[in-house]
Amino acid sequence: VMLTHGNILANVAACERLRLARSDDVFLSLLPLSHMFERTGGYYLPLSIGAKVAYARSVSQLAEDLASERPTVMFAVPRVFEKFAARLNEALAKSPAKKRLFDLVVAAGGRVARREAGLLDGIVLALARDRVAGPVLARLGGRMRFAVLGGAPLDPAIAWLFLGLGLPVLQGYGMTEASPVISVNRPESNVPESVGMPLDNVEVRIAPGGELLARGPSIMKGYWNNPEASAKSLDREGWLHTGDLAEIRDSRIFIRGRLKDVLVLSNGEKLPPQDVELAILGDGAFEQGVLIGEGRPFLTLVAVTQETDEKRLIQRANERLKGFPGYIRVRRVVTTREPWTIENGLLTPTLKVKRERVQEKFRTEIERAYAAGALD
Template sequence: MIYHHLSVLVHRQAEKYGDRIALKYRDYELSQWIPITWKQFSQTVRQTANALVALGVEETENIGIFSENKPECLYVDFAAYANRAVTIPFYATSSPAQAQYMINDANIRFLFVGQQYQYDAAIRVLGHCHSLKQIIIFDKKVVLDPRDKSSIYFEDFLSLGKDLSYNDIVEQRTAKASETDLANILYTSGTTGEPKGVMLHHSNYLEAIRIHDLRLVDITDKDISLNFLPLTHVFERGWVYICVSRGVQVCINLVPQDIQIAIKEIRPTLMCSVPRFWEKVYLGVKDKIDNTSGPMKQLMLNAVKVGREHNLNYIRLGKKPPRMLHLKYKFYEKTVMQLLKKTIGIENGNFFPTAGAALPVEVAEFVYAVGINVITGYGLTESTATVSCTWKTHFQIGSVGQVLDNVQVKIGDESEILLKGKTITQGYYKKPDATAQAFTADGWFHTGDIGYMKDGELYMTGRLKDLFKTSNGKYIAPQALETRLVIDQFIDQIALIADQRKFVSALIVPVYSKVEEYAKEHGIQYANLDELLTHPQILQMYKGRIDTLQQQFAYYEQIKHFTLLKEPFSMKRGELTNTLKIRRNVIAKNYKEVIDKMYEK
């Protein structure tokens, strides 16, 4: 297979696919999905590339993209690559302070923004960003600040390249584009300390596309991928580039909260997600089964039981199932399971990659049992996403799969996962000390993740920096128990506390609607949410559920006390990163009084 440089990839695909649909996006005013052909995609990228030259963008210059997922993000990306420029995506939820830091750190002159929030955040810090020359706005509905005399809308920007009068310059730059060019600087969300800009070169992406082709052999140009995660996230970004390289139709979801609607409208064959999505699917189905009675309930339970036997004990292990079991499975597959998948919107599913956190064992067993091909993987920004992933057969539940070709993994001191390979970053932007600390003397990259290899598969057990040491000298990896507990239908978020403490405690964000429903069913009287979440019967109910779920853990790893919180952890308060990982140091600070009170008991 020929692997095209990202500077020409869209144009080569347009030559191949022409008027076939490359992208779709939802127009909220028209309430419909708008198709974009490969030819249109290529033409717009070319026009955008010319407009960048007209704007004054130089080769190797850093360009900022501060937006939710939109086709314009891809236009600017590929147009920048054609000019040998570098794109720096910001999370759409980034605070003004975070935006200011990235603009100044990367010396950004031109910043593309999506909607009103991103524009307002950029305008707010404009006076503190001395390099920032102009803001270009994707959404024409954005209302400009009365003092703003320099920002322009994307339509006006695009008109600068309408007649392709700078195409000779673009072509000259593209001709010089090489694998050694820097493609992106992806700022880590920073669970501790200030963000670091991970440098990803074109060589990283080209290698990632190549090694994924060897593993994900079932992707074809007949597939339809729904873009759910932020394009800022290396997982979705790398995935979209793989899809473009395979001719897959990419449907761009603008509003993350609308994903349930979008899935049913698009009926995708592929979709990247985080495990929380499948946890909610599992809890929803489990709740439906629990609230069904009679023959229908038995039918659903039998379907899951047969699917578990057929898919987990045979297909997963590459074995041929007995004929009678296979016939039973086919019956349930065409009835109960097909109805379930259709209800979610994934009845056309090919496979669904998931990463970013551990997929709970119960959830994994359920989705495989009902015939949903969820592919679990492990990776990080610094490895251009995937290091390892499972495939449809020959994998162990609980592992993050087999390591991809040409990626080297070894287990170092303190069980840390170390990496080498062509997909690994060359380092952090303008941070030589951090770069030096990130690599061993012989070139292995420190992931900071704890894990082990067994029978050719990689298992991840936690983060080194999250490893708690109790005052009794016991080490605890909190993610394992947190992953176990978050599958409970009454638990939305959880943060374990144990570092330098005499026992494990937890802050729990309940699923408030479930608690209220439970109170109503059991005649529990309360005046407000505070009273409900401290009611003895509610606390006893949670204790029983927690004790059941944590019984497989060692005594010193188990939660002894917990507090139910009346509001969720928040990005605004700094408790969550842009990728919704908890910042333990911020939570420890914000909830210090609550935590200390648990240790007075």
């Protein structure tokens, strides 16, 4: 990807104009600096405003680094906060009374964030939020003002959990070809189901086929020594074809999946797998998951889970899919207990699942499941 000095400066300047970060902020840098999300958000932006950046040693030492550096701002991928929420829910499950109080505070905080709060919500938060949220936020250093998450889809439930505790979690969207930020939620108008509004120097629109297009001074010049690929991604009017399916409502962008990842079942029904996977992963029994179904008669889920009862897993997965059309139901589950990691080649450096690698690794088990037929 060919990004000019002007491309990057335009993106940094637009991020700075959001006035999210301040010169007295402390950023904690976790993602690889070879990734444009971290390079722009966690390096160039704080450099431009004179903020401090602390560098985390590794994901495994993140808890210690949060405690020692006490950051006020963090740019991260959703997986970091998903794992934090999973450990939190696991601990709460041991105490039903604490879980009820926690849920009460999160629900009240969420209504405040949505500007739907009543008198009772104010009372609940005044009496209990510090006691409930304090220990949780202390594990993030105790000073974090907000976190920007990108690089992969964020389950809105995770965002609402932290919003309910008083920590703004802002989902954004971008790609290397855009230097990379295209849009981000703002604290005063945060809709976690979306990836927010575009930056003030980025235009967006939806192409007839549903693909999101973006244009502006931060869009790349093309791909190095690859004019054919450049022509496919950048049209003559300067629109970048992102490859993502999206909707725009009230100026906010809602991502619906990747064009290339859309699954077409053998009966012709289509679905973007990311939305479905995100819904399923809202059940803590599923740690990671990828849907299989291209050209197949039904959907199979490949999942990292400690559960072994396939019929029970199918039931739990489909409980999460009640809001989807009837053909979007899981009929088989292929399980593994070994997490997908960067080290075993199943995650990218920004912790996104390598879908093709997962399919290849579990090809035998997947074929066996389809040969045996659906479990209803």
